[in-house]
Amino acid sequence: MAKKTIRTIPQERTPMPEHPAKERAQSFQEVACGYSLDNALREAERCLLCPDPKCIAGCPVNINIPEFIRRITVRDFRGAYDTIAETNLLPAICGRVCPQESQCEGVCTVGDTLEPVAIGRLERWVGDKALAEGWSSSPYVEPSGFRIGIVGSGPAGMACAADMAKAGCEVTVYEAFQEPGGVLKYGIPDFRLPNPVIDAEIENLRKLGVKFECNTLVGRLFTIEQMIDELGFHAVFIGTGAGYPSMMGIPGESLNGVLSANELLTRCNLMRARDFPKFDTPLPAGRRVAVIGSGNTAMDALRVSLRLGAEKVHCIYRRSRAESPARAEELHHAEEEGIEFHWLTNPLEILDDGKGNVRGMRCIRMKLGEPDSSGRPRPEPVPGSEFEFAADMVVYAIGTNANPIIGQTSKIGLNKRGYLQTTEDLETSLAGVFAGGDIVTGAATVIEAMGAGRKAARSMNKYLGICEKNSNAGTERVFGIPVDQHNYVRLRAA
Amino acid sequence: MNPGTQAVFEIVAREDYSDATFMLEVRHPLMARAARPGQFVIVMSHPEGERIPLTLADFEPAKGTITLVIQAVGKTTREMQQTCQVGTRLHALVGPMGVPSVIGKAKKVACVGGGLGVAPMYPQARAYKHAGAYVIGIVGFRSHDLVFWEDKFKSVCDELILCTNDGSKGIRGIVTDGLRICLEKNPDLAEVVAIGPPVMMKACAEATRARKIKTMVSVNPVMVDGTGMCGGCRVKVGDRVKFACVDGPDFDGHQVDFDDLMARLKRFAEQEKAAMQRFTESCRMKAPPEPEPLDLPDPFEEVRGG
Numbered sequence: 001m002a003k004k005t006i007r008t009i010p011q012e013r014t015p016m017p018e019h020p021a022k023e024r025a026q027s028f029q030e031v032a033c034g035y036s037l038d039n040a041l042r043e044a045e046r047c048l049l050c051p052d053p054k055c056i057a058g059c060p061v062n063i064n065i066p067e068f069i070r071r072i073t074v075r076d077f078r079g080a081y082d083t084i085a086e087t088n089l090l091p092a093i094c095g096r097v098c099p100q101e102s103q104c105e106g107v108c109t110v111g112d113t114l115e116p117v118a119i120g121r122l123e124r125w126v127g128d129k130a131l132a133e134g135w136s137s138s139p140y141v142e143p144s145g146f147r148i149g150i151v152g153s154g155p156a157g158m159a160c161a162a163d164m165a166k167a168g169c170e171v172t173v174y175e176a177f178q179e180p181g182g183v184l185k186y187g188i189p190d191f192r193l194p195n196p197v198i199d200a201e202i203e204n205l206r207k208l209g210v211k212f213e214c215n216t217l218v219g220r221l222f223t224i225e226q227m228i229d230e231l232g233f234h235a236v237f238i239g240t241g242a243g244y245p246s247m248m249g250i251p252g253e254s255l256n257g258v259l260s261a262n263e264l265l266t267r268c269n270l271m272r273a274r275d276f277p278k279f280d281t282p283l284p285a286g287r288r289v290a291v292i293g294s295g296n297t298a299m300d301a302l303r304v305s306l307r308l309g310a311e312k313v314h315c316i317y318r319r320s321r322a323e324s325p326a327r328a329e330e331l332h333h334a335e336e337e338g339i340e341f342h343w344l345t346n347p348l349e350i351l352d353d354g355k356g357n358v359r360g361m362r363c364i365r366m367k368l369g370e371p372d373s374s375g376r377p378r379p380e381p382v383p384g385s386e387f388e389f390a391a392d393m394v395v396y397a398i399g400t401n402a403n404p405i406i407g408q409t410s411k412i413g414l415n416k417r418g419y420l421q422t423t424e425d426l427e428t429s430l431a432g433v434f435a436g437g438d439i440v441t442g443a444a445t446v447i448e449a450m451g452a453g454r455k456a457a458r459s460m461n462k463y464l465g466i467c468e469k470n471s472n473a474g475t476e477r478v479f480g481i482p483v484d485q486h487n488y489v490r491l492r493a494a
Numbered sequence: 495m496n497p498g499t500q501a502v503f504e505i506v507a508r509e510d511y512s513d514a515t516f517m518l519e520v521r522h523p524l525m526a527r528a529a530r531p532g533q534f535v536i537v538m539s540h541p542e543g544e545r546i547p548l549t550l551a552d553f554e555p556a557k558g559t560i561t562l563v564i565q566a567v568g569k570t571t572r573e574m575q576q577t578c579q580v581g582t583r584l585h586a587l588v589g590p591m592g593v594p595s596v597i598g599k600a601k602k603v604a605c606v607g608g609g610l611g612v613a614p615m616y617p618q619a620r621a622y623k624h625a626g627a628y629v630i631g632i633v634g635f636r637s638h639d640l641v642f643w644e645d646k647f648k649s650v651c652d653e654l655i656l657c658t659n660d661g662s663k664g665i666r667g668i669v670t671d672g673l674r675i676c677l678e679k680n681p682d683l684a685e686v687v688a689i690g691p692p693v694m695m696k697a698c699a700e701a702t703r704a705r706k707i708k709t710m711v712s713v714n715p716v717m718v719d720g721t722g723m724c725g726g727c728r729v730k731v732g733d734r735v736k737f738a739c740v741d742g743p744d745f746d747g748h749q750v751d752f753d754d755l756m757a758r759l760k761r762f763a764e765q766e767k768a769a770m771q772r773f774t775e776s777c778r779m780k781a782p783p784e785p786e787p788l789d790l791p792d793p794f795e796e797v798r799g800g
Contacts (some may be wrong), residue, residue: 044572166785176721178538178545186719215503215588217721221528243723247735254730254754263724271544271718277772280544280570281718282765356757396725403722404740408593 004048007111013115014043021336025306028190035125044072044440046110047117054107055119060451061087061159065104065119072122082132084123089162090155090450092131092197096126097188098447099191099296099327131200136207144168146464149233151218151406154182155446156239156437158205159453160460164237165208167457167466172248174216174235177270183241184446187262189300191307192330219409224444228432235432235460238420240454242438243403247396248292252350257284257358261291261301261397268304283308286393288452290314290361293397296445299330301395302339313339314391315443318346318366318379343356343378344368348386350394360390400443417442425459426452496668503584506559513644514566517551517613518578523558525590531617532595532712535560536720538586539574546570547717549689549743550590562643563613569769591720592743593614595710597621600684604676606632606698607653611690614712616643618687620650628652630680632672634690638663641681670697683707692756699747701782713738716761728753741764 003202017033018024024031035043043285047069055065064083071080084091100106100120108116130136146169153175161171181198202212218224218240227233247253247261264283267273273283289305291298296318305313315334317324318342322329334343344366353359365385368377402418413429414422419442420435422428428435436452438444507519525535534549566575570577578584603622607615612633622629631651635641636659645653655672656664657660665672669690677683686709696710702709717727717737719798722740729738730751736742 178588186723213541215586217588217591220533220590221524221588221590241723243721244737244740245723245725247725247728249735253735254728254758256758260725263718263726266718266724272542276765277769279542280769282544282762282769284761356760387554405721408740 001088004045006048006110009046009048009110010042011114013046013118014039014121016118016121021333021338024191025303025337028307030194031317032329034128039194039415040072040122040125041075043118043122044069046114047073048109049108054109054338055104055117058104058107060447061454063087063104063123068121068126069117069119072126076149077126077129078133078135080126081135084126085130087454088450090127090158090201091260092127093155093158093184093201094447094450095120095122095127096193096197096328097184097445098123099375099445100329103447107142128197131197136204141166141168144171144464144466145169146234146466148172148460149227149236150174150239151224151236152182152437152439153180153202153212153214154239154241154243154437154449155184156241156449156453156456157237158202159180159450160239160434160436160457161210161235161453162205162208163454163457164460165205165210167461169234169464169466171210173210173212175212175214175216176217178214180212180214182239186266187297188446189265189269189302189304191303192300199442217405219405224406224410224430224480226432228430231380234482235464237432237448237453237456237460238406238428238435238439239437239456240403240406240439240451242400242443243421244401245396246399246401248347248398250347250349252352252358255350255352255358256356257286257392258350258394259284259396260394261297262400264301265297265304266396267309274304274308284393286391288312288314289393289395290316290347290389290391291395291397292316293399294324294341295397295399296321296326296328296329296330298397299326299334301397302334303330303337305393305395306337306339310393314389315341316345316347316361316363317337317341317343319376320344320368323376329353346379346381347394351388356365358392358394360388361385361394362388400438402439402442406439410414425462426456427459427463432463434463503587505578505580505582505584508578508580511563512640514575515640515642516564516566516575516578517642517663518562518564519559520562520584520587521559522587522643523555525560525587526553526558527555529553529560529590530594531597531621532614533564533592534720534743535587535588535589535591536717537562537584539570539577540585543573543585544570545586545718545720547591547714547720547739549610549614549712549714550617552617552724553590560612563610565610569773572770572773576723579718581764584760587600588720591739593710593741595621595687595744597625598685599625600627600708601678602628602630602683603685603687604630604632604673604680604683606673606686606690606694607671608634608694609686611688611712613643615687615689616646616650618689622687622694623652630655630676630683632657632676634658634669634672635663636660669694670701673698673701677701677705677707685710685713686747692752692759695747696752699752703748710744711747711750712743713750713755714743715755715758719774726735729758 068080068083107114150173271281272279274279349362352362363381366379369380372378434456436456437449551563566572605619631654634657657672689712703720715727718724720739727738732749
């Protein structure tokens with residue numbers, strides 16, 4: 001086969017088939033339909049299989065991207081899945097929710113000249129294929145005899161659980177909600193990440209031997225210290241997320257109709273308030289909704305509000321579109337669906353209708369000034385530019401603070417912002433207790449949390465002495481066993 | 495041992511105290527051991543249900559059970575009144591949640607429970623008694639036939655002031671009348687704890703404000719997760735915003751903005767009314783009786799347990 005060059009590969013990036021904006025804005029069906037086989041084969045051809053690939057380093061969990069794409073081109077789809085599964089057990093999820101443009105695709109060599117290879121879409125295609133075919137890597141592992149307790153069943157906890165199970169440990173994951181999945185379930189809406197995909201990935205973890213215990217509020221039902229001292233866990237991982245939504249402290253925040261994006265999304269997604277009254281959880285029905293913030297959570301809140309029947313949905317963000325932290329595709333979809341964006345706009349006050357309900361907002365225009373500590377231009381108010389507009393619901397999506405429960409109930413060391421203090425290896429101040437994800441770093445992405453979960457698993461293995469055993473086997477990877485020794489089990493996926 | 499696996503939230507006992515008020519004893523050995531006065535749980539009675547917070551009315555580590563006292567007024571609680579029978583299971587039960595009440599070294603304490611606050615006041619009164627305090631219990635009911643747990647309270651209180659709206663038992667009046675009598679008779683009263691509808695807690699806090707008697711209240715706002723994640727339960731305490739689920743539910747009654755709390759409790763009044771309507775229609779029940787007037791008129795008291 002002739003060596004591919006930038007001139008010989010398909011020039012245009014294969015578009016993602018999507019439901020039309022008008023139609024999808026009425027329903028919770030997934031927006032992006034996923035590549036067809038032909039789409040995937042064509043897009044895979046666009047990878048130059050660089051000998052010195054930058055994309056692997058751009059991936060927080062270092063998936064061997066050129067190798068899995070190469071396997072797609074030779075129609076070895078199972079091999080493509082195995083390649084991804086070596087470092088990422090949840091490709092169907094990551095392919096959908098990773099901000100690829102700032103990770104693997106952001107450093108893609110093809111992207112220097114053309115649009116980068118659609119790595120995320122290919123990953124999703126492989127992940128979906130694996131779920132449809134019932135593939136799952138269930139390696140034969142020698143039981144290590146160690147018991148691991150994991151606090152929180154979100155992406156950090158799931159990733160850590162997967163790695164520790166593959167290292168032969170007996171893993172129990174605790175979740176406070178009535179079903180596992182954490183932010184993937186309560187936060188990310190179905191039109192972006194359908195629940196059956198999450199359930200199938202959780203089912204895969206169960207097949208690895210991971211146990212999920214829901215309705216368990218660690219800290220209050222039993223403490224972190226009790227997990228080690230009384231419940232017999234040899235090591236514990238804390239991945240409880242950031243939680244605790246921030247407010248701005250402007251007048252009118254306690255009016256009815258003002259809520260956090262977390263509340264809106266949890267009611268709608270996990271508690272299925274969108275199917276009220278079939279489900280009992282009520283949801284405030286906003287006709288004119290204003291969402292403050294422009295991250296991924298804000299995009300979700302905006303698009304959920306639209307689907308719940310709002311006539312007008314506004315996005316209020318104090319910086320410009322270029323600084324929006326949202327994933328490019330989400331921002332694009334939100335614009336397509338008719339969300340009204342107010343860039344360079346800062347809320348001053350939420351207005352009262354006289355009966356304790358929201359009637360509107362007063363805002364001020366901003367302009368960009370000198371770069372601030374985050375490196376982004378600092379927004380500054382434009383004097384005399386105040387204006388008002390009507391709204392009956394205001395949603396805060398401006399980030400979260402640390403959840404206080406673990407800190408309240410344990411002697412574990414916290415930093416001054418209330419997040420858990422860890423070493424470089426994600427070890428906390430308590431022996432045998434590790435932590436990762438938002439509860440350590442503050443709000444970040446799903447894949448970063450997964451990366452932290454895996455990093456903590458590496459440290460846990462080292463702490464428990466499992467690492468040496470596996471590295472003697474002469475494999476580069478720290479845990480799991482070489483692919484050629486995998487004992488695959490066919491699964492029926494949901 | 496694998497904690498949690500045994501917990502299937504089986505209802506092991508039930509007692510009905512009136513047409514609307516009933517008690518459930520649920521098996522959950524770990525929670526019975528971990529629970530402290532002032533904490534609450536979140537319950538889902540079935541998979542399509544909503545998560546409702548309920549303050550723990552009792553917990554017995556030896557028996558491995560926790561006790562909830564529920565007033566059936568809204569859709570979910572009325573449904574529970576029908577479906578939660580001995581031998582059945584709750585779909586979800588999580589807790590104990592919230593910061594336990596601080597049982598200080600006060601020498602003389604008044605424990606005021608009104609409406610749904612009567613039952614959750616019991617573990618606090620007991621804890622004060624065990625801590626060596628002189629405990630004055632003040633509990634209120636509408637009428638003598640609705641009185642429950644009188645013996646339980648008598649066993650942990652040095653004095654019990656029972657109030658009924660119609661005067662059919664104890665003194666005639668509401669719990670704030672009881673508190674007023676208590677305040678007159680006891681110049682050395684060091685602390686007041688009040689649990690009940692927001693209007694009642696507000697009245698209690700006002701009654702003690704002039705004398706600067708420490709008054710703790712247990713707030714009961716709307717919440718979803720109960721773990722600090724949704725922020726639905728935020729309350730104004732002094733000049734700060736607190737989340738009842740992880741910063742409370744106990745706060746200094748002199749600092750709580752009760753008007754704000756009451757306004758926020760009405761958030762879903764419309765949807766709840768509609769759900770109730772559909773529920774009664776689907777049950778082919780005769781038109782539901784108007785929600786019973788409670789000790790103090792507060793139509794939203796039931797909304798979020800007590």
